Structures are given as C-alpha cells and as structure tokens.
Amino acid sequence: MLSLTCPVCGVTAEETEFHGGGEAHLKRFGPGATDDDFEGYLFMRENPRGVHFERWRHAYGCGKWFHAARCTTTLQVFGTYAAQTYEPPKDICEKISGERPGWSWRLFK
Amino acid sequence: MSDPVTALDGAVSDAGIATITEVPLQGMITLRGDLSTTAVKNAATGVAAVDMPGQGEANCVENRGICWMSPDEMLVLCPYETVAANIELMQKTLSDAHALAVNVSDARASFRVGGGRAREVIAKLCPVDLSPDAFKPGMFRRTRMAQVPAAFWMRDEDSFQIICFRSQAQYVFDLLTVAAQPGSEVNL
Numbered sequence: 296m297l298s299l300t301c302p303v304c305g306v307t308a309e310e311t312e313f314h315g316g317g318e319a320h321l322k323r324f325g326p327g328a329t330d331d332d333f334e335g336y337l338f339m340r341e342n343p344r345g346v347h348f349e350r351w352r353h354a355y356g357c358g359k360w361f362h363a364a365r366c367t368t369t370l371q372v373f374g375t376y377a378a379q380t381y382e383p384p385k386d387i388c389e390k391i392s393g394e395r396p397g398w399s400w401r402l403f404k
Numbered sequence: 405m406s407d408p409v410t411a412l413d414g415a416v417s418d419a420g421i422a423t424i425t426e427v428p429l430q431g432m433i434t435l436r437g438d439l440s441t442t443a444v445k446n447a448a449t450g451v452a453a454v455d456m457p458g459q460g461e462a463n464c465v466e467n468r469g470i471c472w473m474s475p476d477e478m479l480v481l482c483p484y485e486t487v488a489a490n491i492e493l494m495q496k497t498l499s500d501a502h503a504l505a506v507n508v509s510d511a512r513a514s515f516r517v518g519g520g521r522a523r524e525v526i527a528k529l530c531p532v533d534l535s536p537d538a539f540k541p542g543m544f545r546r547t548r549m550a551q552v553p554a555a556f557w558m559r560d561e562d563s564f565q566i567i568c569f570r571s572q573a574q575y576v577f578d579l580l581t582v583a584a585q586p587g588s589e590v591n592l
Contacts (some may be wrong), residue, residue: 303475305459309531312548355548357474 297370302377304357316350319362320382320401344368346391346398348383351375364391408484411513411573420584421521424577427514427565430467431487433480435494437503447497447505451490452480454560461485462544462557464565471544471557479555479567484509513573517580518563525589526564528583550579 306312310345318340323333334370347367352360356396360378365371373394374387383403391398398404410426417424427513433451437444452470454463462471464481471479475505482490487507494505515524527534539545541558548554552575554568568576 306545310431312531355553356546357477359474
C-alpha cells in the first residue's frame with residue numbers, strides 16, 4: 296500500500312485519499328518553442344523502475360497539490376514536499392542517495 | 405418562504421452497533437482566506453464564539469464551532485437561523501481583506517454516530533487510523549467515506565459528527581447503517 300503524507304495539512308493517508316497528477320517538475324514549452332521541445336513537454340515521460348518524482352493532490356483532504364519522491368518498485372516514499380518548487384529539496388535528494396546510491400532521474404541525481 | 409428541511413428529514417438508525425442520527429439543520433459558513441491574518445481569524449471567532457482551532461482540529465460547542473478544513477479554509481458552524489446575519493457580520497469584520505464567506509448550510513448534510521462502537525463504524529468506511537491513541541476528540545479529519553468525500557470530528561469520547569454533501573446524504577446514511585448492522589462488531 297502506498298502511504299503518503301500531505302506536506303500541506305500534515306495528514307498521512309493511503310493512496311485512495313489522494314489523486315495522482317503525473318510526473319513532477321515538467322518544464323512547459325508553449326508558443327514559440329521548437330517542435331522537439333513541445334513534443335517532449337507534451338508526450339515524453341519517465342517510466343522508471345525505482346526512484347520517481349510525481350505530483351499528487353490531496354483530493355479528499357485539503358485539496359492541495361504537492362510533490363512526492365518514491366520508489367516505484369517498493370512503494371517506499373522518500374519524502375513529500377511543496378508543489379511550489381522547480382526541483383526536489385536537498386534533504387530528500389540526500390535521503391534517496393542514502394537509500395538508492397547512484398540514482399538519477401532526468402536532470403537530478 | 406419555504407420551510408427548510410434536512411436532506412433525510414432527521415433519519416435515525418439505531419438497530420445496529422451504533423446509533424446514526426441525522427443532525428437537525430445546522431448553519432455552516434465556508435470562510436476562505438489567509439488564516440494567519442487577524443481579520444480572517446476575528447471573522448471566524450466573532451461568529452462562532454470559540455477559539456481558533458489549530459491545524460487539523462475543530463473547536464465545537466453545541467451547534468457553534470470552527471473546523472480547520474485546509475490551510476486557507478475554515479468551516480464556521482452556527483445556528484441555522486443566524487447564518488445570514490453572521491455572514492453580514494463577517495463581511496464587516498473582514499472589511500477589505502481578501503477573503504470569501506459563503507453560506508453552505510443547505511449544501512451539506514450532517515450525521516452523528518454515537519455509541520461505544522462508533523469508532524469501529526467509522527473505521528470500516530474511512531482510510532483513517534481511528535485507534536483511540538491516534539484519533540482523539542478535538543481532531544478534525546477530511547477524508548473519503550467509501551466513495552464520497554466526508555469530514556468528521558469527535559464530539560466526545562463516544563460520538564462522531566460527520567459532514568458530507570447533501571446530494572450524498574442518503575448514500576452516507578445507508579453506508580453508516582450497513583457498517584453498523586447488528587452483529588458486525590470488529591472487536592478491536
């Protein structure tokens with residue numbers, strides 16, 4: 296079972312109280328971008344076995360969006376953090392490095 | 405003027421391991437804004453006449469109270485007949501603060517689940533740790549009740565109050581009734 300802690304309201308609940316919002320830290324490419332950039336933004340997604348970063352919404356609770364770093368094979372959650380950020384916070388990256396040495400995900404490692 | 409009624413006209417189910425009662429008309433005002441500002445706090449406390457609850461808590465006395473819904477939302481409870489006047493009072497207190505106060509009394513239904521097994525009944529329906537150590541009176545929790553959103557808090561050691569959408573009142577009442585049917589004790 297995947298248990299997440301909402302960093303906004305502090306509630307820890309299992310997956311069904313939340314709603315997944317897809318991959319985290321996507322950079323938007325809009326009008327004026329090259330076709331390749333736009334294609335990447337629109338369609339290209341990570342599908343890792345292991346460390347993954349996602350957006351989640353506490354749909355049945357406070358209703359707020361947040362980010363989660365978790366492992367897709369073990370469902371271990373390395374941490375959750377605010378939605379208002381472009382990259383995962385240092386302490387979460389360090390925790391992942393402790394648990395999964397040598398991990399990398401897109402630009403982060 | 406039409407005669408206001410609750411969703412299920414005060415339905416009661418007491419044949420099972422807990423008593424489920426629909427709560428009479430309850431005034432509810434949603435107040436959204438920056439909860440750290442004095443104007444918003446005063447708007448809520450001025451109407452409910454209770455202290456501001458902390459994160460994830462509810463302060464309720466009889467049919468008045470304040471429930472913490474999210475970092476920018478509170479649910480203010482007050483007697484049904486006083487809602488219009490209270491919203492006016494809130495608007496005055498808020499003056500030009502960026503906030504929203506809306507009467508949601510008729511958009512919600514509310515139930516009380518009472519009895520020594522009330523915890524078990526709620527625990528069957530919600531993905532929430534309801535052990536006596538984890539969920540205590542004074543705490544407030546928005547969650548999922550089977551397939552619909554709901555929020556509840558404990559009025560005292562043996563009784564819960566639930567708030568859900570009015571359109572889902574029958575569904576929630578039926579859920580609770582089934583979860584409390586005779587012989588369904590979990591004996592945790």
